[in-house]
Amino acid sequence: MLPFTRPSIGDEEQRAVAEVLASGWLATGPRVAAFEQALTDYLGGGVAVRVFNSGTSALEAALIASGIGPGDEVVVPAMSFAASANVVVRVGAVPMFVDVDPVSRNLSIETVEKALTSRTRAIIPVHFAGRGVEMGPLRELAAERGLLVLEDAAQAIGTRIGDKPVGASGNPVCFSFHPNKNMTTIEGGALACSDTGMVRRAERIRFHGIERDAQGAMDVPEWGGKMNMPDVNAAVGLVQLTRLDAFNRRRRELALGYIERLPRHPAVTLPADAPGHSWHMFCVCVDFTALGTSRPAFQERLQSLGVGSGVHYPALHLFSLYRKFGYKPGDFPAAERIGEQTLTLPLFPDMTGDDLDRVCGALQQVLDGGAS
Ligand SMILES: Cc1ncc(COP(=O)(O)O)c(C=O)c1O
Structure with missing residues (x-):
């Protein structure tokens, strides 16, 4: 896993x-x-x-x-x-x-x-x-x-x-x-x-x-x-601080590898590279509704193929604490769409090229299979 x-x-x-x-x-x-x-x-x-x-x-x-x-x-x-x-x-x-x-x-x-x-x-x-x-x-x-x-x-x-x-x-x-x-x-x-x-x-x-x-x-x-x-x-x-720059170089290699190798699919939006980016996470957006599925079901399918994933993050203003300040759905459309569609794929310095291929293959398989 x-x-x-x-x-x-x-x-x-x-x-x-x-x-x-x-x-x-x-x-x-x-x-x-x-x-x-x-x-x-x-x-x-x-x-x-x-x-x-x-x-x-x-x-x-x-x-x-x-x-x-x-x-x-x-x-x-x-x-x-x-x-x-x-x-x-x-x-x-x-x-x-x-x-x-x-x-x-x-x-x-x-x-x-x-x-x-x-x-x-x-x-x-x-x-x-x-x-x-x-x-x-x-x-x-x-x-x-x-x-x-x-x-x-x-x-x-x-x-x-x-x-x-x-x-x-x-x-x-x-x-x-x-x-x-x-x-x-x-x-x-x-x-x-x-x-x-x-x-x-x-x-x-x-x-x-x-x-x-x-x-x-x-x-x-x-x-x-x-x-x-x-x-x-x-x-x-x-x-760890002595290893940080090497960690970050590896993170960048992996992120660029994802951007090159992940399947192109109309329901999937990839993040973009930027100068100086330290690639703490690799977060994609997936239009689960267009795929006829839900994020938990999609994550479960990935998990069954040995690939963990995360959610970073639901939009802050929709948490119950913040609704008490008067915030509501519709206030911040981009944050809300990210909150609904975001999915974090594996990214850490000890990941290998084979791991990266495995994630790309698993994502392709789940997208092909409709992730029921
Ligand atoms: C954006 C952001 N701010 C603050 C924090 C809080 O850091 P810590 O978990 O060390 O308290 C985190 C931790 O995940 C974070 O991602």
Whole structure:
């Protein structure tokens, strides 16, 4: 059975974990400091990085550290993982969903502009499946209107926009290192930002709001949570980061292989390549209705042929939590169509050429057979 994703964990990661376990220091310690420095270096050295126990925590801390809360509105694409909007609700602000481009699945400047009100404080562009959002116009608009841009790069470690890696922009950027991401720390996340005051505050929020003076005396000047990354996780991350560029090169090869070899069928829309794309996922759209079937039935047929698949994602605004904000079917047609038709095919660095052929063959077979 070929899963739709699988982390690449080797001997080095296993040794690194064993060393931490034997060291007697398991919680946040020297490996976290080393991992933060390694991430800073990877991003070109111009930003400070703080790691967290998840990408969600990093996003939440970044919002709080930016002073976003009740009464504020935050623009979020209607096509993303739930965390992108949940963090906005968590800090007491209102998510203002916008539709996405049907091919890139990323929000576009036109949709953002229409969603701005006098209460808008921030925009959260999501680099969907590793494809970089066109940031130039978005940044200009944000600067004009005095808005924060908080990049949700949970799916985009290693993505490049122009000549820079995502994360090097200076505005806050959050990554996830969940096992299905392009590199993993088991669970984990990071915030990269050039604003040292903001990073310092996020660091405090990450660990109980604690601040220490030069003598080591402790104060808690504001609320903080428990969002720190243990050293075991950082040790895995240190190894994975050295392998990231090779992982991403392999992801690209496989994605281009799919684009070349997948069956052309009127009911199937393939994703497009783009410069700097890190191919976190390979998501196609399938018009299940035109095929006279349903997504679960289609997935079951693929599974019976040994091919796993995923759904990334149902449109956010149609979840019951978000309907309570007044969102309804028809609000964001592109996100809704993606939500109904999307299907994630297997893509991970350890996949072989034979695996790729197997997926292409299975898809052809299910399309031919009508997937009953
Ligand atoms: C777009 C997006 N944002 C945020 C997150 C949250 O990251 P984590 O699972 O590390 O909390 C994810 C994770 O899947 C994601 O895909």
